Amino acid sequence: MTYKAKIVKLVIVLCIVIVIIVKWHTLAYLANYIKGYYVTIKESLITPDTVSIIYPTRFLNYKHPYHNAPCDLLHCGNMLLYTPSKEERVSDIAQKLIGYTYYYKASHLQNAIVSLNAVSSKTVAAGTVLVIPHPLPFITIDLTKKSMTQIPYVKGVYYSGNSLASQKMMCQLYQLKQAGINAVVFDVKDVCGTVNYKSHVPIVVELNTHEKRPIDDVVTLIRNFKELDLYVIARIAVFRDHLLATKSPDMAIKSKRTGGIWNQGSKELWVDPTKQSVWDYNIALACEIASMGADEVQFDYIRFPTTGDLSDAQYAYDFGKKSKVETITEFLAKAKNELHKLNTAVS
Structure with missing residues (x-):
């Protein structure tokens, strides 16, 4: 196998690894992100009267939800980890982090945190690493x-x-x-x-x-x-x-x-x-x-x-x-x- 072929093979393997890490749904977000820019450019060149939108949210703009995330929150791939710097109540953590998850009711997120991390008390000690369930991907709908x-x-x-x-x-x-x-x-x-x-x-x-x-x-x-x-x-x-x-x-x-x-x-x-x-x-x-x-x-x-x-x-x-x-x-x-x-x- 030539050196060039090895490089190509390595790149392919790396791409597969990246896909596994970020999961397929992230690629769908990226695809829509590109489509969103395409539609934006198209609408700027073509008068609105000539554009027929059948599905109201097919093409969407996206943003990065973790851009201003607190330093004790780590998002990697499909994992969201939270390490409190001081003792905190689980209910307070749920209220604090709900915006980074698919949960819209804090009590549901609180119960999920307790279940996933086997938390046995109402508070979590400083330095404890918590896995936060159902986090948002690295880009979400704006x-x-x-x-x-x-x-x-x-x-x-x-x-x-x-x-x-x-x-x-x-x-x-x-x-x-x-x-x-x-x-x-x-x-x-x-x-x-x-x-x-x-x-x-x-x-x-x-x-x-x-x-x-x-x-x-x-x-x-x-x-x-x-x-x-x-x-x-x-x-x-x-x-x-x-x-x-x-x-x-x-x-x-x-x-x-x-x-x-x-x-x-x-x-x-x-x-x-x-x-x-x-x-x-x-x-x-x-x-x-x-x-x-x-x-x-x-x-x-x-x-x-x-x-x-x-x-x-x-x-x-x-x-x-x-x-x-x-x-x-x-x-x-x-x-x-x-x-x-x-x-x-x-x-």
Whole structure:
């Protein structure tokens, strides 16, 4: 065998070793990464009217999730190792590292860490090497949207907040994807008022309306959806909001008779559609989930109440005394304007 042939053979062996280390799925990421650049160049040369996109997320941009990883975290191939510099609670480790894994609920990651590493206590000593299960590959989907996602039709499935907490959800979703769905709708905020993920919107944090959230890392959840080529629709129940009315009575519709919260004692409390702070709360939430990768925000309960003692309802009219139609129309116009800046559709 000639020297040149030996070199070629060595290169082939090295390539095989690299493939084994990074696994085949990483090559798929690289392929899509190249396709993403190709489509970007193509779109810059061809007018958008001549481009027909059938699958909303077939070509995607990617980023490196470990670029700013802490120094005590080591990613190599399909392995993620964490070595705490001081004694830490397993629950804190799960919260800290969830963004580097496919888990979107911290308790699930915590249980997996305990099981995989045979951890026998709630804390881990400094210097202990932990294997973190189901880590992200070295490049992942970038959820930043450079343009509004186009989709010819929607055939999807809806998940409430609690159903998202099920560990079987992604498996079920994969089966539904195989059956032909191309979209998923999930509750960002339901009629109870619970914000279903860990939000960073100041008023949500202040009022702690995400306290009973089923999702700790909504970015990972949305990324999981995108990896299945699904169009992601975030549902927000706007003006029917029991929790917000309770935690911030100033935002609730008032009772003319008592001066307190209108419809108090019922299971159906509403915040005031004519109040500036209520608009700001919901639009801030919509913009946050849009910036996290949702393709569309679906506003529900975008109306005034129709049951209860309506004659007793007192509205603030922060924008002047306008009709219900005008109020709702102006709210939607403002929300649409803000969301379109983030390349997010509104329904």
